[in-house]
Amino acid sequence: MKSKTKKHSERKKMSHTWKHDRAAENIDKRIKDVESVKIVDYVRDTDLESIPTAKAYKVDGVHLYADILNLEDMLHCTDFEGETCHKRTLRFLNQHFRAVDRILNKTDAKRVDFHNQRLHALISKPYNTQTGAEAARVNRAVAIAQLVIDVLKQTGDSDEHIPDAKVRVGIDSGRALAVNNGRNGYREPLFLGEPANQAAKIANGGASGIFLTNAARKAIGLDSLEQPAKTALTREEIEACQDKAALDVTAQTIVSEWEKDMENNPIGAFQFSRHTPPFRTMDIPSLTPANSRRQEAISIYADIDGFTNYVNRHIDDRPEDVVKALHVIRAELERVLTSDFDGRRIRFIGDCIHGLLCEGTAQTTDIEETIRSGTLCAGALRSSFDLALEKLGDNGVDTEGLGLAIGFEYGFMAVSRLGIKGGRVRCAVSRGVLASEREQMGCTGVQTAIGQAAYDNAPDEIKKLFGSNRKKSDLDYDAANAGQAEQTQKAESRQGGGLLRSAAPAAAAGGFSFPAKAAGPSKKPASFA
Incomplete structure (x- = not known):
């Protein structure tokens, strides 16, 4: 029987990519869900x-x-x-x-x-x-x-x-x-x-x-x-x-x-254990104070910018457009996070989605690969958002004025549920969660921001991609993937790689652009010791 780590490694080769046709098919299905509102x-x-x-x-x-x-x-x-x-x-x-x-x-x-x-x-x-x-x-x-x-x-x-x-x-x-x-x-x-x-x-x-x-x-x-x-x-x-x-x-x-x-009904002591990646398999409904999760990961917020004004324009005129746009966009954002990048939606907060993702093993988070995943996921969210707007428009739904503001941060994340049995609510909280939300709130509808801790721990190609102000406009999947692949290829060229090494970035350009190195946890220390 294959180990869980090997199974995840094989799944990662097939996932951690964004495909236009796959996204388009899902968006079409979600549009059919709300044909008649x-x-x-x-x-x-x-x-x-x-x-x-x-x-x-x-x-x-x-x-x-x-x-x-x-x-x-x-x-x-x-x-x-x-x-x-x-x-x-x-x-x-x-x-x-x-x-x-x-x-x-x-x-x-x-x-x-x-x-x-x-x-x-x-x-x-x-x-x-x-x-x-x-x-x-x-x-x-x-x-x-x-x-x-x-x-x-x-x-x-x-x-x-x-x-x-x-x-x-x-x-x-x-x-x-x-x-x-x-x-x-x-x-x-x-x-x-x-x-x-x-x-x-x-x-x-x-x-x-x-x-x-x-x-x-x-x-x-x-x-x-x-x-x-x-x-x-x-x-x-x-x-x-x-x-x-x-x-x-x-x-x-x-x-x-x-x-x-x-x-x-005492709360009891909070006890933490790590979840074996991917986070997609985390069973949040089963969490209790004594069965909570805590480990280094990426927290990501993606908020539909301009949505309140959009609702105000349509609530009396074309409220059906509001329902259609929200359903299609949020369903697709969740699919990208969970299906394409093996992340976990924590919750929808109004017109915003909050999620977590992590790369590594049950014992260790692979810091650089987690931040790479977060960057590519952010790019994929924007690509799917843009495609959703296009397809909604083709179906007669007005989406004028809508954008997507994205922020993500790296750090220790604590996940649990609050309340008593039968009425518990899910909760993910940490300094990194609050920081990722602040990064998103500081963005316009075309911007993506990387938090300071994620930036400090990121490989050089991601630092260059975002620049010293840690913000990037119009960062879709192709831009995120190309930026990582380009910098990885340059770094490997400086190391004097042969034909096999130089071929790796070209192959990665069509998928998840990891550098050509053995799999395993990064030894680079986190800023959250």
């Missing part, structure tokens, strides 16, 4: 967990984003990014997630997503059929936000070196499209449009407190501001919202129930 108004308590692929709801609601501001501090609670800081960070997120989830359940709010430090929730009741519905929703959102802040001031654990959470909340109100988020048994609603996006933006960064967009402020009779992200609600304004919302639960009740829940 149905758009309906959300007017009652409809199940949004299992929205069909070719259906979307127009939802009038209030979107709440709660951002835990001290996650970065937790990841730097030790100078060295070892197991200790990852265990503390996961426990920090787990404790606070369980408290916030209890709040949402008690207040009839919908948890949309919990991605590391960010919670996204929807308040859809009362529906628009009732007088003053929007104002009632905003008042309720503010009351829930203050409840979150008050509870998370009490859910730390000094014995476990877990601090209370510092929270900033952003709230916006308006109409969004609810579609299916996820694939293959991991499905949840995703809300597309201005209110979800603006709530996330106003919650991002800065001081703690509750911040409302002008649309939300207007709904409850507050004056508009030139810079609403810089002015938190006053104590008096919050109390007025709380009085009108009249929540039937208090912070002390939530904390008492949370403490009892933690006693009856």
